[in-house]
Amino acid sequence: MLKKISVLDVRLGMFINELCGNWIDHPFWKKSFELDSEKDLHALKTCGIKEVWIDLSKGLDVEPEPSPESDEKKPPDTLPEAAKSDKKQEQQIALHQEMPRAQKLQAKAKRTVAFVFREARMGNALQSAEAVELVDEITQSVSRNSVALLNMSRLKSKDDHIYLHSVAVSALMIALGRQLGVESGTLKSLGMAGLLHDVGKVMIPDTILNKRGKLTPDEFEIVKTHSRRGWDILKSDPNVDEIGLDVCLHHHERWDGSGYPDKLSGETLSLYARMATVCDVYDALTSDCSYRKAFSPADAIRKMTEMQAVHFDKVVFHAFVKTVGIYPSGTLVKLKSGRLAVVADQSAKSLLTPVVKVFFSTKANEPIFPALVDLSKVPDPIASVEDPAKWKFDLKTMVGI
Template sequence: MRKKISVQNVCIGMYISDICGSWMDHPFWRKSFLLESARDLATLQNSSISDVWIDTGLGCDVKTGSVVVSEDQAAQDVENELARISASKSARVPLHEEIERARALLAQGKESVTSMFLEVRMGKAIKISEAAPLVDEISQSITRNPEAFLNLARLKTKDDYTYMHSVAVCALMIALGKQLGLEGEDLKEAGLAGLLHDVGKMMIDEAVLNKPGKLTDEEFNIVKEHPRKGWEILQGSSGITAIALDVCLHHHEHMDGKGYPEKLAGEQISLFAKMGAVCDVYDALTSNRCYKNGWEPAETIRKMAEWRNGHFDERVFHAFVKTIGIYPSGTLVRLKSGKLAIVLEQSSKSLLTPVVKIFFSTKSNEPILPEMLDLSGSQESIVGAEDPAQWGFDLQKMTGI
């Protein structure tokens, strides 16, 4: 049985199943463990964390008379926190303050896009008026803290890829648009275009779309029809914009003219379509698909940099890198000291000096007390990115993102 209790009521022998608050703030490198040492107990009780969840089936129960928070009260606490964040000004806020709102918004986005795209599959037109509010909410989240929503949007399952990819590209288009100086209606239209860019895939046979193996030439030609099919679908939607139509039709065009469906090249491709190309490829490569696991963010940026001359517009790609960083948030990095850390947020001072959370020593090969560090004001530096799988780390589980 799970119970939420104050950290002051925690005792040795309890199984901590979750620590209330963001992983970025709590003093341990994992969120669930059996509390066995007095040192760990003191660390927890002296931290800024006020409550934890315990599992009485895996460890000791709370002492009689201690204050226990009900599941209903815990749910109400979450609602109150989301309401507080919603009421705050649209200024950049710390990652941990935005993460839960972003999580709720992402779930809402998945539900909305899934419903919208399934209606398309049944032959119904898209209601742009219903999609616009979602774009506005995502834009506000990106303004408050872009890493929160973008980190969560990157983590999708193979089964919900098509729908979540659209939500992720929407967010990336907005973040990139801000970097390029877009604002007002142009920024909203960029987000809407990202949300709808792959709607044509609803007209592709699911057996082909979700095939786990390599596509035949005939199957790939079928998939390549989705930009034009999407364009045809959107033309029948009331309130659709020229930008959304353009990005839907041209997000697979390349600067060297080797893309599809119209083999446009260079300045024949609009700014918004160039943006769509970068955002679409980045999210596709970092996502788990039915036929492959996603690449790590830093590796993806490195690969895209190799292709940029023929594939992407140079200015747009550089702006994209400034948006998400050379070491994007969520990247596991090795520092000069031999410690491992997770990139949390980008620094305004340099793409090479993000804010990280150090949690592991490669010299002793064991976890260490987590430490937040802004590399822009430190002697530490990043040596390179690491593969979490090779270290046996599940970063999503560890961070709670």
């Protein structure tokens, strides 16, 4: 029996009957074959093919979906189908163990990116060796725990916004690359690409970049030049490879061709550029900007779900949701017990049962002793996502948990 499945669900032991897409897009010369090597599995997941036909009479089926434990644990209807299954990579260490290191790394990263951008602004050679060393450390941090550095990077102020946005996009690209099964050497290229994708902004006047309120059409046209100007800065640097150049030039392209600068669409965009568009928009939405407050991480995912058909590659977006979670770290939630909590870490077991930090009882209307609770082990499901503004809590001071 033949079955069409997402390439994200492919696993060893399956019999691939047919790859969907143009043969020229993938590295396999055979039409049908048994998937029995890690090398082929990796090649299949990263070649840009989105769906395959498998033959169930000759090989394994997809792994069964985890069965929901109760109605309250069902994800909201608006979320993508793929987000309902959970194959998130296990964290190597707990969030609270990585946070002190992530804190130090973030401070160092901010200084390094500021230095690299400042030198570029002055027209000096790109200090890319500094960036290479930093990307190594970001990659290691994300490998130990994929959300610690991201939690830190959400705490941006206006002055350090561009630097911490670069660090966040770098960490997101690495985390998403791991989710997609990208090999470790390429992860570093993704990290470098994320770190330098907006370097062209050093050529845009501060009066425009820091303007309060919306830009005029003319000002927006000037901002739009940053991707090509960034490419110009990076093009002759020995530490920036094709992935870095491509991501810099095309991180504002859109799936439907409505982006810039080249109006590329669909699969004419590289996988890496498609990854960058998702990571870039997520970090932009979860950050304050001159004309609106930051979306909560959960609201950003909801917003991006609405934007998905126009803006993003569906497979890449679904992998991204698996990376950051349906309830990303930093989301304020109310549990069925009436306790308020902030999502602290993702659970290896399910996207629906993250680790949270409870801190307030809505029944008693008073704070409670803060404690980490793993919802995959405690029967107190998330009842709703709450607006921090409504409760007047400053979650920014609570993210470092």
